Amino acid sequence: MFAQLKKKLVFTAIAATFSTCAFAADLPPLNSDTEKDRIDWTQLEAKYGPIPEVKEGIRIGGVSKTLTNEYWRTLGEGYKSFADKYKVFVSYLAAANEEDQIGQLSIAETMITEGYDALLASPQTDANLQAAFDSAKAKGIPFINVNDAVLPVTEYYVGVVQKDNGVRVAKWFIENVPNGGKVAVIEGQPGVYAAKQRTEGFSETIATSDKFELVASVPANWSREQAYNAATNILQRYPDLVGFYVNNDGMALGVVEAVKAANKLDKCYVFGTDGISDAYNSIRQGELTGTVDSFPLLTGEVAMEVALRVVGGQDLPRVVSTPQALITKDNIEKYSTKDVEALRKALTE
Amino acid sequence: MSDTKNELKQAFSLKFNIRDAGTLIGLIIIFIVFSLLSPVFFTAPNLINIMQQSAINAIVALGMTLVIISAGIDLSVGPVAALAAVVCASLMVAGVSVPLAVIAALLVGALYGLFNGVLIAYAGLQPFIVTLGSLSLCRAIALIYTGGNPIFGIPSSFRSFINGSVLGIPCPIIIAAVVAIVLYIILTKTPLGEYIFAVGGNEEAARVCGVPVAKTKIAVYVISGVLAAIAALILVGRLGAAEPTLGNLWEMNAIAAAAIGGASLMGGKGSVFGTILGAIILGSLTNGFTLLNIQSFYQLLATGIIIIVAMLVDRATRGK
Numbered sequence: 001m002f003a004q005l006k007k008k009l010v011f012t013a014i015a016a017t018f019s020t021c022a023f024a025a026d027l028p029p030l031n032s033d034t035e036k037d038r039i040d041w042t043q044l045e046a047k048y049g050p051i052p053e054v055k056e057g058i059r060i061g062g063v064s065k066t067l068t069n070e071y072w073r074t075l076g077e078g079y080k081s082f083a084d085k086y087k088v089f090v091s092y093l094a095a096a097n098e099e100d101q102i103g104q105l106s107i108a109e110t111m112i113t114e115g116y117d118a119l120l121a122s123p124q125t126d127a128n129l130q131a132a133f134d135s136a137k138a139k140g141i142p143f144i145n146v147n148d149a150v151l152p153v154t155e156y157y158v159g160v161v162q163k164d165n166g167v168r169v170a171k172w173f174i175e176n177v178p179n180g181g182k183v184a185v186i187e188g189q190p191g192v193y194a195a196k197q198r199t200e201g202f203s204e205t206i207a208t209s210d211k212f213e214l215v216a217s218v219p220a221n222w223s224r225e226q227a228y229n230a231a232t233n234i235l236q237r238y239p240d241l242v243g244f245y246v247n248n249d250g251m252a253l254g255v256v257e258a259v260k261a262a263n264k265l266d267k268c269y270v271f272g273t274d275g276i277s278d279a280y281n282s283i284r285q286g287e288l289t290g291t292v293d294s295f296p297l298l299t300g301e302v303a304m305e306v307a308l309r310v311v312g313g314q315d316l317p318r319v320v321s322t323p324q325a326l327i328t329k330d331n332i333e334k335y336s337t338k339d340v341e342a343l344r345k346a347l348t349e
Numbered sequence: 350m351s352d353t354k355n356e357l358k359q360a361f362s363l364k365f366n367i368r369d370a371g372t373l374i375g376l377i378i379i380f381i382v383f384s385l386l387s388p389v390f391f392t393a394p395n396l397i398n399i400m401q402q403s404a405i406n407a408i409v410a411l412g413m414t415l416v417i418i419s420a421g422i423d424l425s426v427g428p429v430a431a432l433a434a435v436v437c438a439s440l441m442v443a444g445v446s447v448p449l450a451v452i453a454a455l456l457v458g459a460l461y462g463l464f465n466g467v468l469i470a471y472a473g474l475q476p477f478i479v480t481l482g483s484l485s486l487c488r489a490i491a492l493i494y495t496g497g498n499p500i501f502g503i504p505s506s507f508r509s510f511i512n513g514s515v516l517g518i519p520c521p522i523i524i525a526a527v528v529a530i531v532l533y534i535i536l537t538k539t540p541l542g543e544y545i546f547a548v549g550g551n552e553e554a555a556r557v558c559g560v561p562v563a564k565t566k567i568a569v570y571v572i573s574g575v576l577a578a579i580a581a582l583i584l585v586g587r588l589g590a591a592e593p594t595l596g597n598l599w600e601m602n603a604i605a606a607a608a609i610g611g612a613s614l615m616g617g618k619g620s621v622f623g624t625i626l627g628a629i630i631l632g633s634l635t636n637g638f639t640l641l642n643i644q645s646f647y648q649l650l651a652t653g654i655i656i657i658v659a660m661l662v663d664r665a666t667r668g669k
Binding site: 029067091093094095096097099100101102103105106107109110111113114115125126127128130131134152189190191 | 398405497584592597632636640646
C-alpha cells in the first residue's frame with residue numbers, strides 16, 4: 001500500500017515537472033442518444049458474461065450532481081446496493097448546490113488524487129468535469145459518465161436514451177387520444193442536452209400524426225413555479241388543450257396544479273419524466289396522467305456493474321443504455337416495487 | 350498630512366499581522382485535523398490540488414478584498430467572469446490569436462468594472478445595489494450573447510498553458526501568486542493603496558485630506574473586474590469550454606475568503622495575505638471533506654462556523 005502510494009507520488013511529481021499536457025481528442029464528441037457503439041443494459045450479462053472477479057479493496061468514487069434531488073440520491077443508493085454485494089467501497093458526494101461547478105470539479109479531482117479505482121460521475125454541465133476527466137485519463141482511472149449532462153470526450157456513458165422519454169409519451173397520446181387535439185411541451189433548461197432531446201422526441205413523434213397540433217413549447221428551467229405559470233398561460237390561450245408533455249416530474253406537478261386550478265383535470269392529460277415518488281403518488285390520486293420512469297435505483301446498479309466490469313478489464317461499448325418505462329395508473333403497481341430484482345424481471349419480460 | 354496617513358497605515362499593518370497570524374493558526378489547525386484523519390491529505394500532490402482548487406477563488410477574493418477595504422462590495426464578479434469567458438472563448442474559436450483574445454477578456458472585465466465604478470463614484474449609488482443590478486445585467490448579456498449554450502473548442506495551446514506547470518507548480522497557482530504580489534505592492538507601497546484604506550476608513554476625512562475619492566473607488570472596481578476576468582480565463586483553460594452560467598456564487602465564496610482573512614465590510618480593514626489564507630481554508634475544507642467521504646452539507650456547516658468564529662476572533666484581537 002505504502003510502496004504503491006510512494007510510486008504514485010514519484011510518478012505524479014515527475015509528471016508534474018515535465019507537464020506539457022497534450023489534449024489528444026481520440027474520440028469523437030459523444031451524442032449519447034445516437035452513438036452506434038452501444039449496448040442495452042439487459043444484454044451486458046449475455047454478451048460479456050459474469051462480472052470479472054472483483055479484487056479486494058476496490059474503491060469507486062461517485063460524483064453526484066446534487067443531493068438535494070431525490071433522483072440523484074436514489075442513484076447513489078443504487079451504486080451502494082450493488083457495490084455491497086461485491087464488498088466494494090463507494091463514496092458518493094456532491095457539491096453543496098447544483099450550480100457549484102468548481103465545487104464538483106474539486107470533489108472529482110480529490111477522488112482522483114486519492115486513488116479511487118474508478119469514477120462514476122454525473123457532471124453538472126457538459127464541460128465542468130473536463131479537467132477531472134483529463135487527469136483521470138492520465139492516471140488510467142476509468143471515468144464513467146452517468147446520466148444527464150454528457151462530457152463530449154467521455155469514454156463510457158451510462159444512461160437513458162433521452163429522446164425515448166418524449167417518444168414514449170407522444171406514442172401514448174397517438175394510441176389513447178384517437179380524436180387528437182392541441183398539445184404543449186414544458187421544457188427544462190434551454191441548452192441542456194436532456195431537455196432538448198426529450199422535447200424533440202415528443203415533438204417529432206407527435207408530428208407523425210396529423211390529428212395532433214403542437215401549439216406551444218416553452219422552457220420553465222426545471223422550476224415547478226415557472227412551469228405552473230407557463231401552463232396557466234397556455235391553458236388560458238388554448239382552453240381546448242388535450243395534453244402536456246413536461247421535461248421532468250417536478251415541473252409536471254406544477255403543471256398539474258395549473259390544470260387543476262383551471263378545472264380541466266378530466267380533459268387535459270399531463271405527463272412528466274423521471275419517476276420520482278411524488279409523481280407516483282400523484283398518478284395514484286388520478287391527477288398526473290403518467291411519467292416516464294428511468295428507475296434511478298436500478299440505473300445506479302447498472303452503472304456500478306459497468307464500473308466493476310471496466311475495472312475488471314472488460315472492453316465495453318461506449319454507451320450502456322439504462323431502463324425506462326412509461327408509467328400510468330394501469331401499470332403503476334407493477335413498477336412501483338421497491339424490490340430491485342422484481343423490477344429487473346418486470347423490465348426484461 | 351502625509352505623516353498622519355503613514356502613522357495610520359502603520360497602526361493598521363501592525364494589527365493586520367496579529368489578525369493574519371490568527372488566520373494562519375486556524376489554517377494550521379484545519380490542516381493538522383485533516384492530516385490526522387486522512388493519510389492522503391498532507392501529501393505533495395494533494396496540497397498542490399488544494400492550492401490549484403483555491404486559486405480561482407483566491408484571485409476573485411483578492412479583488413473583492415480591495416473593494417471591501419474601500420467600504421464597497423462587488424456582487425457582480427461571477428457574471429463578469431462569465432461574460433469575459435464567453436467573449437474570450439468565442440474570439441479564440443473564431444480564430445483570433447490567443448493573446449488578443451486574452452486581452453479582450455481582460456478588457457471586458459475592466460470595462461465592466463469601470464461601469465460599476467462610475468455608477469458608484471459619480472452617480473453616488475450604493476455599491477450593493479449597483480453590483481446587484483450588474484449581477485443580473487451581466488449574466489443576461491452573457492446568456493443572450495451565447496444563446497445559453499456553452500462554447501467548446503478552446504484551442505489546445507491556451508489549454509496547455511493554463512494546465513501546464515513550472516517546476517511542478519501548476520500555472521493557476523503561479524498566476525494567483527503573481528496577482529497576490531502585485532496587489533500586495535499596490536496596497537502597501539503605492540499611494541493608491543493608501544487611498545483605498547483612507548476611503549474605506551473614513552471617506553469624509555479622506556476627501557478633506559485631498560484623496561481622489563471617486564478615482565480610487567473606480568480603480569478598485571476596475572481591478573475587481575479584471576481579476577474576475579483572469580479567474581474566468583483559468584477556468585476556461587481548465588474546463589476546455591466557456592459557459593454563460595459560469596461563476597455562480599463566486600461573489601459569496603470571495604466575500605467568505607476575504608472575511609475569514611480579516612477584511613471588514615465596514616471598510617478600512619483587510620489584507621492580501623489574510624484573504625489568500627481564507628481562500629486556502631475554504632479550499633482545504635472541500636478537499637478534506639471529500640477525502641473523509643463526508644457530505645457537502647456538513648462542509649457548508651463548517652464554512653458557516655468558521656466564518657463566525659473568524660469574526661469573533663477578529664473582535665477579540667482588534668478589541669473593537
